[in-house]
Amino acid sequence: xxxxxxxxxxxxxxxxxxxxxxxxxxxxxxxxxxxxxxxxxxxxxxxxxxxxxxxxxxxxxxxxxxxxxxxxxxxxxxxxxxxxxxxxxxxxxxxxxxxxxxxxxxxxxxxxxxxxxxxxxxxxxxxxxxxxxxxxxxxxxxxxxxxxxxxxxxxxxxxxxxxxxxxxxxxxxxxxxxxxxxxxxxxxxxxxxxxxxxxxxxxxxxxxxxxxxxxxxxxxxxxxxxxxxxxxxxxxxxxxxxxxxxxxxxxxxxxxxxxxxxxxxxxxxxxxxxxxxxxxxxxxxxxxxxxxxxxxxxxxxxxxxxxxxxxxxxxxxxxxxxxxxxxxxxxxxxxxxxxxxxxxxxxxxxxxxxxxxxxxxxxxxxxxxxxxxxxxxxxxxxxxxxxxxxxxxxxxxxxxxxxxxxxxxxxxxxxxxxxxxxxxxxxxxxxxxxxxxxxxxxxxxxxxxxxxxxxxxxxxxxxxxxxxxxxxxxxxxxxxxxxxxxxxxxxxxxxxxxxxxxxxxxxxxxxxxxxxxxxxxxxxxxxxxxxxx
Ligand code: HEM
Numbered sequence: 001x002x003x004x005x006x007x008x009x010x011x012x013x014x015x016x017x018x019x020x021x022x023x024x025x026x027x028x029x030x031x032x033x034x035x036x037x038x039x040x041x042x043x044x045x046x047x048x049x050x051x052x053x054x055x056x057x058x059x060x061x062x063x064x065x066x067x068x069x070x071x072x073x074x075x076x077x078x079x080x081x082x083x084x085x086x087x088x089x090x091x092x093x094x095x096x097x098x099x100x101x102x103x104x105x106x107x108x109x110x111x112x113x114x115x116x117x118x119x120x121x122x123x124x125x126x127x128x129x130x131x132x133x134x135x136x137x138x139x140x141x142x143x144x145x146x147x148x149x150x151x152x153x154x155x156x157x158x159x160x161x162x163x164x165x166x167x168x169x170x171x172x173x174x175x176x177x178x179x180x181x182x183x184x185x186x187x188x189x190x191x192x193x194x195x196x197x198x199x200x201x202x203x204x205x206x207x208x209x210x211x212x213x214x215x216x217x218x219x220x221x222x223x224x225x226x227x228x229x230x231x232x233x234x235x236x237x238x239x240x241x242x243x244x245x246x247x248x249x250x251x252x253x254x255x256x257x258x259x260x261x262x263x264x265x266x267x268x269x270x271x272x273x274x275x276x277x278x279x280x281x282x283x284x285x286x287x288x289x290x291x292x293x294x295x296x297x298x299x300x301x302x303x304x305x306x307x308x309x310x311x312x313x314x315x316x317x318x319x320x321x322x323x324x325x326x327x328x329x330x331x332x333x334x335x336x337x338x339x340x341x342x343x344x345x346x347x348x349x350x351x352x353x354x355x356x357x358x359x360x361x362x363x364x365x366x367x368x369x370x371x372x373x374x375x376x377x378x379x380x381x382x383x384x385x386x387x388x389x390x391x392x393x394x395x396x397x398x399x400x401x402x403x404x405x406x407x408x409x410x411x412x413x414x415x416x417x418x419x420x421x422x423x424x425x426x427x428x429x430x431x432x433x434x435x436x437x438x439x440x441x442x443x444x445x446x447x448x449x450x451x452x453x454x455x456x457x458x459x460x461x462x463x464x465x466x467x468x469x470x471x472x473x474x475x476x477x478x479x480x481x482x483x484x485x486x487x488x489x490x491x492x493x494x495x496x497x498x499x500x501x502x503x504x505x506x507x508x509x510x511x512x513x514x515x516x517x518x519x520x521x522x523x524x525x526x527x528x529x530x531x532x533x
Pocket of ligand 1: 071072073074075078112113114130131132133146147148153157158159161219220221222303336337338354355357358361362365366369
């Protein structure tokens with residue numbers, strides 16, 4: 001049996017010990033001045049006005065006034081936990097990433113689960129995608145796998161993301177509806193952008209109302225790239241599989257729980273960890289040699305497609321255990337900053353246009369959300385290995401950099417780091433050639449085949465749930481033309497589905513089938529059949 005080095009798993013915990021604090025001793029101001037009365041402001045006489053010179057009152061109130069920071073523009077509501085990841089065997093044939101190459105290493109992690117559309121105070125059990133974001137605090141820097149619980153996404157190109165999110169979020173004039181997919185703007189976007197169809201099939205299935213974060217799958221969604229120490233690349237799709245199995249609520253339960261316990265998923269995660277019933281997930285990979293890039297009947301760079309497991313099996317590579325609740329929600333769960341561009345040597349990107357957009361967006365939004373360029377110094381975001389560079393100053397700077405130089409190249413010494421050696425991150429050397437053009441390849445144009453595959457993979461009762469969900473959500477649209485357009489798109493997925501949905505929402509059922517491509521039953525997709533066990 002492999003002997004693991006548990007000090008690796010504890011590296012983040014030990015680092016946090018340096019900043020953990022308990023309120024003890026006598027009350028002081030932020031300046032450390034002792035205070036003996038925090039109930040009465042300083043006034044003129046016993047019934048007179050309050051004095052501006054009451055520095056304790058002003059500080060106490062100012063600090064309170066500024067307690068809130070902007071919530072995340074998406075995925076605002078979340079719950080998180082610490083734990084560790086440990087590989088089963090070395091993956092060094094495909095990647096030089098240390099945390100995937102040594103079964104003796106336990107890497108500390110922080111995972112944040114989230115809903116997407118609702119605000120920070122919204123209910124947990126809404127119909128929505130769930131985020132499944134993991135920060136691995138590796139000895140080679142932080143690696144973030146910022147995934148979701150559904151293996152595909154709504155859009156192919158990140159430039160559509162602001163439009164998509166504006167359509168999903170509450171309408172701007174009255175901020176209604178909050179965290180529900182039942183409104184005209186979402187369905188208007190869906191009808192006009194048929195690439196959303198595959199994801200919408202998953203969304204209307206029980207996958208979008210998970211019973212627990214402990215019983216939820218996770219997916220990296222994009223095709224990423226592993227790179228080994230010879231510089232050879234392999235395409236990879238990441239999967240998290242919950243050891244407890246994948247389980248969902250049914251819609252009636254989900255709605256009732258929203259009212260009775262809006263913290264249902266958050267509480268379940270916290271209680272399970274507090275009681276020692278640690279959630280576990282297995283990490284799996286689908287590997288595709290570079291030479292097979294064009295072998296599939298969809299484009300590997302298209303995030304609206306999954307890679308069927310009947311074509312490429314998922315290989316289990318390691319296990320993650322979540323075994324520690326955070327000490328402070330704001331300091332840790334709220335201030336953690338995930339970013340798809342946080343990669344370590346051995347993991348690289350592909351030209352998936354959704355991924356490329358994300359690689360810009362996360363850092364950009366965090367500069368605002370977390371108040372400036374030094375948010376990586378917030379304890380939960382700090383790597384466990386040493387950080388050393390010429391980045392300086394900026395609001396929120398916590399470090400006292402010593403030395404009289406902060407530039408490169410530099411012959412004077414004085415505190416500047418040297419360039420790294422063989423362990424440095426090196427980008428995969430991919431040949432790229434082409435004209436500048438705003439057009440997506442024809443290989444991205446089939447928006448229906450995998451939506452059909454998904455529907456074909458469902459059991460009868462699961463299909464009934466999908467039909468009911470479409471009727472419930474789409475049936476709330478006030479604009480009849482919006483409903484009709486979605487039904488027309490559904491008719492390209494499955495004629496029977498379109499007829500059933502149409503007849504429940506006052507739309508004329510399509511007379512003939514429009515389906516052009518017809519789906520094999522994929523074992524990968526049929527796993528969705530377990531979604532609501
Ligand atoms: C959060 C942008 C697609 C998963 C966020 C945030 C932004 C964002 C701005 C808030 C980050 C923060 O304030 O810290 C985008 C853009 C996308 C995109 C521009 C497409 C171009 C996706 C996809 C996935 C995903 C495809 C899943 C594979 C997440 C998760 C979070 C998140 C899990 C929450 C992270 C956390 O828990 O803090 N996204 N996103 N996003 N996104 Fe995306």
